[in-house]
Amino acid sequence: MNTGRSSARAALHLVGAALVSFWLFAGARPLDAWTWIGMLAVFSWLASALLRRPHRVSAVLAAVALVAASVAVIPTTGITFTPVVVALLLLWADDLLPAWAAITGSVAAPALMAVGAIGRDPGVPTLLAFGGGIIIASLAGASRRQTRRLLRQETALRRQQQEAAEQAARAALARDLHDVLAHTLGGLVLQLDATEALIERGDTEAALSRSRSARRLAGEGLDEARRAVAALRGPLGRGEQAEPDDVVDAVEELLRAHRSLGGSATFETDGTPWETSGAQAAAVIRAAQEALSNARRHAPGRPVDVSIRWSADRVLLTVTNDVIEPGGTSSRGFGLRGMRERVAALPRGGRVDIDEEGSRFQVRMEVRR
Incomplete structure (x- = not known):
């Protein structure tokens, strides 16, 4: 055209x-x-x-x-x-x-x-006619200049919006891959350490069981990584809805994996779950996943308390665990920053609070309905 x-x-x-x-x-x-x-x-x-x-x-x-x-x-x-x-x-x-x-x-x-x-x-009429023509031509050219300038600015704005969308997609992929890798690779390290210890003791049957668990965990991590990449090929923001029980079921699955890796955890729910958006569900699930991964890294074997409380206008996730080295958990890695980025990207927002008192570390994520 x-x-x-x-x-x-x-x-x-x-x-x-x-x-x-x-x-x-x-x-x-x-x-x-x-x-x-x-x-x-x-x-x-x-x-x-x-x-x-x-x-x-x-x-x-x-x-x-x-x-x-x-x-x-x-x-x-x-x-x-x-x-x-x-x-x-x-x-x-x-x-x-x-x-x-x-x-x-x-x-x-x-x-x-x-x-x-x-x-x-x-003659004066001729001069006036030519002068009027010059004025009209100048005004028409000025209008065309303004139109071109606006079109140029609109093109630049679209380019900036495209770059911002691409940057948001990269950040979302980085958050998902970080959460998947932290969960999967952290669990693999624990499983391989346990396998090595069992082999040294001569308990080959238990070592084989740990090896199978490690293989299963690696396969699950690979599937999650593929799903994270595939999600970004669709519309940004994950507009699809999650069923009311999807969040609770996903957190329970994370807790089962945590316990299979030698961890100890309790889980409480309160209130009636409501239908969340895909982005809201992902924020809560990934926060629980990152908090459990942190607990395994910084306090292996220590108990973890997880709770989800549903109210009419928000859902609150709380994960509390002991830490072996007080003061070292909240400043490491990108997972905690990723939690805040996920919540900030939600249409209705929310908040993430990180508290560390003595030997107790707590992550609180609130997602507004």
Whole structure:
């Protein structure tokens, strides 16, 4: 479509230039220097209109056309006024050109016409008509300049929005992969450590059982990673809805995996679960997953207390555990920051609080309905 408009525009310029050239040579007036000055204006007009890039060269050619055509307007009995109007439109419409350059052209055109009128008496009505034409051409060019500037700004805004969406997609993928890897690889380390200890003790049956658990955990982690990537291929924000029991079921599955890795955990629920969006469900589930992974890393074997409380307008996840090294949990890794990013991205928001008092570490995530 843009190619078609460009071709039509070029054809219009060619037809206009051909008509002006015909009038210059076929008119009743004699062929003199003003004719060739008019032809210079025509050729400069065509070169400026057809050679759009680089825009500085195009602007210089339009300025040459304006000067030549303006000086020759009166001597050619108004034939070169068309190139004056076109040159003004080209200067004003070029939004990459400083506005003062276009304004200078609008002011210079009547002054140059006055120079060309020296020794001639075109009459006041003729001068007023040409002056009015210059004003109209300048206003039309200014309007076109503003339109192009707005379109350029709109294009830049769309590009920024696209970049922001891509950045959000990358951040979402990074959060999901971090949570999956922290959960899976952390569990694998524990399983492999236990397997090694069992082999050293000669308990091959128990070691084999641990090895199978490690393989199963690795397979689950790979599936989760694939789901995380696949989710980003669809519309951002995970607009699909989660069933009321999906969150509780997913957290219970995480707790079963935690216990299979040698951890100890309690789980309480309160209130009536309600239907959440996919993004809300993912925020709560990933927060529970990250909190359990942190507990295994920083307090292996210590009990973890998990609770989910549903109210009419929010759901609250609380995960509390002991820490072996007080003060070291809240500053490590990207998981806790990822929790806050997930909640911040939700349409209705929420909050994440991290508390550490003595040897107790607590993560509280609130998601608003």
